[in-house]
Amino acid sequence: MSETIKKFLYVNRKAPYGTIYALESLEVVLIGAAFDQDVSLAFVDDGVFQIAKGQKTTDIGMKNFSPTYSALGDYEVTKIYVEKESLEERGLTPDNLLHLTYEDEDDDYAEKDSIRFVSRAELSDIMDQQDVVLSF
Amino acid sequence: MKLAVMVNEGPYQHQSSDSAYQFTKAALDKGHEISRVFFYHDGVNNGTRYAVPPQDDRNITQLWSELSKKHSLDLVVCVAAAQRRGILDADEAKRHGKSGDNIADGFRISGLGQLIEAGIQADRLVVFGD
Numbered sequence: 001m002s003e004t005i006k007k008f009l010y011v012n013r014k015a016p017y018g019t020i021y022a023l024e025s026l027e028v029v030l031i032g033a034a035f036d037q038d039v040s041l042a043f044v045d046d047g048v049f050q051i052a053k054g055q056k057t058t059d060i061g062m063k064n065f066s067p068t069y070s071a072l073g074d075y076e077v078t079k080i081y082v083e084k085e086s087l088e089e090r091g092l093t094p095d096n097l098l099h100l101t102y103e104d105e106d107d108d109y110a111e112k113d114s115i116r117f118v119s120r121a122e123l124s125d126i127m128d129q130q131d132v133v134l135s136f
Numbered sequence: 137m138k139l140a141v142m143v144n145e146g147p148y149q150h151q152s153s154d155s156a157y158q159f160t161k162a163a164l165d166k167g168h169e170i171s172r173v174f175f176y177h178d179g180v181n182n183g184t185r186y187a188v189p190p191q192d193d194r195n196i197t198q199l200w201s202e203l204s205k206k207h208s209l210d211l212v213v214c215v216a217a218a219q220r221r222g223i224l225d226a227d228e229a230k231r232h233g234k235s236g237d238n239i240a241d242g243f244r245i246s247g248l249g250q251l252i253e254a255g256i257q258a259d260r261l262v263v264f265g266d
Binding site: 004006008020021024027028031032034035037131132133134135136 | 142144176177216217220247248249251252253255256257261263265
């Protein structure tokens with residue numbers, strides 16, 4: 001759709017429910033995927049809860065939209081950064097998160113992990129390399 | 137410089153609409169180009185002409201409308217976020233069987249693609265939120 005390819009980073013900072021930021025951020029990511037840009041997602045602070053597995057929302061009357069994160073690989077969103085310190089501060093480990101994968105078309109469609117665990121300092125460098133940072 | 141602006145909070149409750157407006161006005165006054173202001177999340181509430189703040193307070197929607205008129209500023213309200221929050225133009229009102237529209241002068245309703253496009257085309261996308 002556009003010849004310019006920019007590095008887009010979506011920074012998810014809020015818990016999945018309680019506010020609408022997470023849900024509407026995901027809508028931007030899905031629409032943005034059609035623009036063939038170089039897209040990454042970052043989950044920091046309470047944002048790490050967005051990709052926690054085993055979410056059950058029936059009692060709060062809201063839709064559990066977390067299965068959508070598992071579809072991101074099909075949208076060629078394959079770089080998902082999770083900040084280690086944010087996990088640790090909340091007593092979470094990688095085992096508590098959804099297993100997000102993508103099929104690498106350059107490697108005979110081998111299934112690979114989308115999530116990369118990075119330190120706060122590393123994420124700072126990643127942010128520095130972006131052209132567009134959208135913070136939710 | 138060519139700039140695009142994103143506003144993610146509603147007016148009055150948060151300062152981000154005021155900050156975005158002041159930033160946009162200052163950038164235009166300095167001769168920069170603002171290619172688009174995109175309203176998302178509760179930011180879409182900047183676009184209702186039905187808000188009636190007290191007379192001794194600023195009317196943020198009216199300030200945007202005036203700025204848009206003066207500089208042909210493109211004020212875009214996200215359609216999906218607007219539908220959730222009852223921001224409608226005439227077409228949307230008709231399509232959803234609502235009795236009236238409330239979009240303010242200078243604002244238009246469009247899709248999220250307009251945000252991504254603004255991010256691609258501008259030198260900087262400046263996000264105002266909480």
